[in-house]
Amino acid sequence: KLSRRLTKILEKIPRGSKLADIGSDHALLPVAAVECGAAVQAVAGEVNPGPYDAAVKQVIESGMTDVISVRKGDGLNVLSAGEADVITIAGMGGSLIAAILDRGIEKLAGVRRLVLQPNVGEDILRRWLHSHGWVLIEEWILEEDGKIYEVLVAEPSDATDLTNEQVYKERTIGDGVRLSADWLFRMGPWLTQSPNPVFHDKWKSEMEKMGHILQSLSRSDLPTAADKASEIRSDIEFIQEVLACLP
Numbered sequence: 001k002l003s004r005r006l007t008k009i010l011e012k013i014p015r016g017s018k019l020a021d022i023g024s025d026h027a028l029l030p031v032a033a034v035e036c037g038a039a040v041q042a043v044a045g046e047v048n049p050g051p052y053d054a055a056v057k058q059v060i061e062s063g064m065t066d067v068i069s070v071r072k073g074d075g076l077n078v079l080s081a082g083e084a085d086v087i088t089i090a091g092m093g094g095s096l097i098a099a100i101l102d103r104g105i106e107k108l109a110g111v112r113r114l115v116l117q118p119n120v121g122e123d124i125l126r127r128w129l130h131s132h133g134w135v136l137i138e139e140w141i142l143e144e145d146g147k148i149y150e151v152l153v154a155e156p157s158d159a160t161d162l163t164n165e166q167v168y169k170e171r172t173i174g175d176g177v178r179l180s181a182d183w184l185f186r187m188g189p190w191l192t193q194s195p196n197p198v199f200h201d202k203w204k205s206e207m208e209k210m211g212h213i214l215q216s217l218s219r220s221d222l223p224t225a226a227d228k229a230s231e232i233r234s235d236i237e238f239i240q241e242v243l244a245c246l247p
């Protein structure tokens with residue numbers, strides 16, 4: 001059975017897509033996507049031999065070798081131009097996902113949707129999308145086995161009525177807390193609009209991590225430690241205010 005995380009990603013693949021799943025590992029997502037009709041054909045890309053072998057095995061066992069092509073290579077290198085119209089990249093850091101998109105930017109022509117699931121560094125990925133003509137149209141946050149995951153769905157700016165200006169427009173929530181574009185990149189422009197309990201849990205846990213950093217900074221002799229600590233303290237205060245105003 002597909003995990004809740006992969007199920008959410010699967011839900012965001014439009015029916016009949018030509019899918020490329022990069023960093024596919026066991027190729028669970030492309031197999032499930034073809035099975036349910038979300039994809040009519042798929043490429044599973046893997047750079048590492050172990051996961052590549054696992055993907056090959058899975059596709060053979062599923063009897064889908066005619067519609068799923070498993071390819072070994074770095075990022076979008078495994079694709080030819082126009083081959084995929086939906087790309088999924090999941091289970092890696094946001095900066096690695098952004099680097100994969102960046103290195104293969106010419107392969108994004110003709111792609112009408114990206115479904116991305118960064119494990120960390122969501123802000124880096126939102127910024128990359130924003131500065132490369134992709135509009136975040138939806139985002140999701142969910143918890144599974146004690147881990148929290150975000151799923152970002154983006155479409156090319158010429159294919160959606162939404163604009164990045166609207167999505168990242170500074171806004172005021174509650175009684176006057178201003179969410180700047182910078183904070184929207186960090187917390188998520190959609191997640192802050194309709195936060196669920198998992199969103200609250202994520203930011204409580206981020207504040208805990210920041211608390212640990214403050215403790216180690218208080219023992220540090222680095223000349224920048226005091227400045228860094230005051231920056232973190234004001235971030236914590238701000239996050240507390242935001243959580244207090246959100247439902």
Ligand code: SAM
Nearest residue numbers: 022023024025045046047048051074075090091
């Ligand atoms: N996408 C699957 C998922 O979400 O369940 C697997 C995630 S797994 C944690 C990350 C996979 O990405 C690994 O199998 C790794 O080999 C692969 N990977 C890392 N960097 C890659 C790259 N530059 N190109 C292709 N695959 C990569």
